[in-house]
Amino acid sequence: MQNFVCHIPTRIFFGKNQIEVLGQEVKKYGSRVLLVYGGGSIKRHGIYDAVTRVLKENGVEFWELAGVEPNPRISTVRRGIQIAREHNIDFILPVGGGSTIDCAKVIAAGFFYNGDPWDLVVRKAKIEKVLPIGAVLTLAATGSEMNSVAVITNKETNEKLGIGHPDMVPKFSILDPTYTFTVPAYQTAAGVADIMSHIFEAYFNHEKGAFVQARLAEALLKTCIKYGPIALERPDDYEARANLMWASSLALNGLLQFGTGPNKWSVHPMQHELGAYYDITHGVGLAILTPHWMRHILDDDNLYKFVQYGVNVWGIDPGKAPHEIAGEAIDRTAEFFKALGIPATLREIGIGEDKLEEMARAAVEHGGGSVGTFKPLSYEDVLSIYKAAL
Amino acid sequence: MQNFVCHIPTRIFFGKNQIEVLGQEVKKYGSRVLLVYGGGSIKRHGIYDAVTRVLKENGVEFWELAGVEPNPRISTVRRGIQIAREHNIDFILPVGGGSTIDCAKVIAAGFFYNGDPWDLVVRKAKIEKVLPIGAVLTLAATGSEMNSVAVITNKETNEKLGIGHPDMVPKFSILDPTYTFTVPAYQTAAGVADIMSHIFEAYFNHEKGAFVQARLAEALLKTCIKYGPIALERPDDYEARANLMWASSLALNGLLQFGTGPNKWSVHPMQHELGAYYDITHGVGLAILTPHWMRHILDDDNLYKFVQYGVNVWGIDPGKAPHEIAGEAIDRTAEFFKALGIPATLREIGIGEDKLEEMARAAVEHGGGSVGTFKPLSYEDVLSIYKAAL
Numbered sequence: 001m002q003n004f005v006c007h008i009p010t011r012i013f014f015g016k017n018q019i020e021v022l023g024q025e026v027k028k029y030g031s032r033v034l035l036v037y038g039g040g041s042i043k044r045h046g047i048y049d050a051v052t053r054v055l056k057e058n059g060v061e062f063w064e065l066a067g068v069e070p071n072p073r074i075s076t077v078r079r080g081i082q083i084a085r086e087h088n089i090d091f092i093l094p095v096g097g098g099s100t101i102d103c104a105k106v107i108a109a110g111f112f113y114n115g116d117p118w119d120l121v122v123r124k125a126k127i128e129k130v131l132p133i134g135a136v137l138t139l140a141a142t143g144s145e146m147n148s149v150a151v152i153t154n155k156e157t158n159e160k161l162g163i164g165h166p167d168m169v170p171k172f173s174i175l176d177p178t179y180t181f182t183v184p185a186y187q188t189a190a191g192v193a194d195i196m197s198h199i200f201e202a203y204f205n206h207e208k209g210a211f212v213q214a215r216l217a218e219a220l221l222k223t224c225i226k227y228g229p230i231a232l233e234r235p236d237d238y239e240a241r242a243n244l245m246w247a248s249s250l251a252l253n254g255l256l257q258f259g260t261g262p263n264k265w266s267v268h269p270m271q272h273e274l275g276a277y278y279d280i281t282h283g284v285g286l287a288i289l290t291p292h293w294m295r296h297i298l299d300d301d302n303l304y305k306f307v308q309y310g311v312n313v314w315g316i317d318p319g320k321a322p323h324e325i326a327g328e329a330i331d332r333t334a335e336f337f338k339a340l341g342i343p344a345t346l347r348e349i350g351i352g353e354d355k356l357e358e359m360a361r362a363a364v365e366h367g368g369g370s371v372g373t374f375k376p377l378s379y380e381d382v383l384s385i386y387k388a389a390l
Numbered sequence: 391m392q393n394f395v396c397h398i399p400t401r402i403f404f405g406k407n408q409i410e411v412l413g414q415e416v417k418k419y420g421s422r423v424l425l426v427y428g429g430g431s432i433k434r435h436g437i438y439d440a441v442t443r444v445l446k447e448n449g450v451e452f453w454e455l456a457g458v459e460p461n462p463r464i465s466t467v468r469r470g471i472q473i474a475r476e477h478n479i480d481f482i483l484p485v486g487g488g489s490t491i492d493c494a495k496v497i498a499a500g501f502f503y504n505g506d507p508w509d510l511v512v513r514k515a516k517i518e519k520v521l522p523i524g525a526v527l528t529l530a531a532t533g534s535e536m537n538s539v540a541v542i543t544n545k546e547t548n549e550k551l552g553i554g555h556p557d558m559v560p561k562f563s564i565l566d567p568t569y570t571f572t573v574p575a576y577q578t579a580a581g582v583a584d585i586m587s588h589i590f591e592a593y594f595n596h597e598k599g600a601f602v603q604a605r606l607a608e609a610l611l612k613t614c615i616k617y618g619p620i621a622l623e624r625p626d627d628y629e630a631r632a633n634l635m636w637a638s639s640l641a642l643n644g645l646l647q648f649g650t651g652p653n654k655w656s657v658h659p660m661q662h663e664l665g666a667y668y669d670i671t672h673g674v675g676l677a678i679l680t681p682h683w684m685r686h687i688l689d690d691d692n693l694y695k696f697v698q699y700g701v702n703v704w705g706i707d708p709g710k711a712p713h714e715i716a717g718e719a720i721d722r723t724a725e726f727f728k729a730l731g732i733p734a735t736l737r738e739i740g741i742g743e744d745k746l747e748e749m750a751r752a753a754v755e756h757g758g759g760s761v762g763t764f765k766p767l768s769y770e771d772v773l774s775i776y777k778a779a780l
Binding site for chain 1: 391392393394395396397398399401402403404405406407408567598599601602605606608609610612613616617628629632633636637640645648649
């Protein structure tokens, strides 16, 4: 096991009606709130009403930034910073999924930076100070509610990049599984794929001494596999929504990553290029790429990891030949995503052959020469995975 | 899944040589430290030297409370408070296992209370303020390094009771697995039994919707089962010590408990009476009682949970009859503890028949009329389990 520092300061209020704590929690940090949200689904489903009611009951003033995109853009971050400065905002409250929370994080960091916030994303400038953030989660997917990272898209440069800072971690997050009852099937499925991809990015590492982390990762994968289909079948199944929601936070709050060593992600960087060039659903891109990535990298050295995955997660008979187990595990991964109703090819989501080379080049460039560390991917590897996924 | 609030603020520095951060971490909170430790094994193994060297290098003044007992006594807490007051201590630094950390927690709380600190333990007075604490862990067992609870013994009244307060959680804990290389076999085995017992106390609940928590619990049990024997065979096996150490913290930092509902423990309260009347090793008492507790409570209503345990943790063939799986799971639990070299009967650790009734009465009284909630135990139940364990 590698050395690590574990610090998970976010206070999670999990369960029904937890929104009632919002006022008291916000008031610990501020009194002039920027409410950040997306396309307005929170208005249709009563969440906006609940949030604003509790804020008003607690005498908390708020202003609004609406219209955060599914792949949140730096232009929206700029708009948020402007509103925050105009109204002397002292607390940022995203209400939504990971995109909304990510957008809020960069607004919170950009608030104190005098230049363009994109400078922070591309590391041209350092984050020095961050406004406090609290989140109300409405989608089980990104884990942004319990970590310090954000992903932002720049449509002018076709870049989708991650940025992180310890002070960007939400002070608190409210996770009410009933808020996800109305998430459409497609988004629910994409969320499950996103959670599973976060787990895979951690699980496929070469630190054989990180036994406990590997078993925890399998526990979360089993949770996704059990409850993903149930949430699609019965959108208001509380246990399914609750288990997926908590799994989404645990998958990316560090628990699976601590001690596994420096392990750069593989599938997310490839998907980030798809997301930068095409406005696709993040989890769908991940689900399409993942089985192809697995097939592409499987070799004699990492076979043991796929065998572990097949036996411990999919319950494949350990008596079978290792290559057979690995192949079956990958096939079952692809079948699972398909059964969730996720498209299996890039063409189905409107991505053709024309930009594959450009995106593969960008992925490798953003990765500093290669993508991922479990099995580092060259330009040719990435292109080959993209093509296989067409 | 039940509603819950998750807050795990302790910063964990895990791995080799993490002691080097001690100075910088202590200085965030104070400059006049009370160093708390036990019987002196930290002096024999160089840990005392490392701790005091780093403190001196950082210009941190310190005073010492040595001799904390394996079942830390309120009399030692009193002694610690006195030293802390004499020297205007502003930070408490336990270096040791759970007993030392527990003792430090109650010193930290008692420091600000004008009466006798036992009042705080028996809830005669409320904890209002607590000195900051940081821990250097030298034994994988109690999980005290990452939670807000302490267990203290009063030899005058034959009571061993738990006490908790959010401010008693360590600000940081340093977990260097190499510090546990010199833990003797018997203490190592007892530590593994303690970790497993914490997991059992959480795992055996009736909240069927807490799926993710149950799978996480199984992940930690598998870690103990894999690495317990390895740590005994090769005391300086880093991976074994590291996995056990991290499992000890995760078993009791809330991860397994969140969302499982109000679930009062069963085996610990029975063991606490043994510990209050006899100076026995905590984990050994737990290991002796656990299989008898399991056999005593197994019934048609909770059979499903034992089947889950047998199949998911011990890999017992799910095709067998449920009662057979449950029985085999309990037998394997007992055999596992025996294979670790832990005595299997109370007589072997010097406990005879004479005080069983008194202890059973005390257990039920301290539990408010019954012990545990998975299957509430009456006086007769507790006595019967004690007798079976003789």
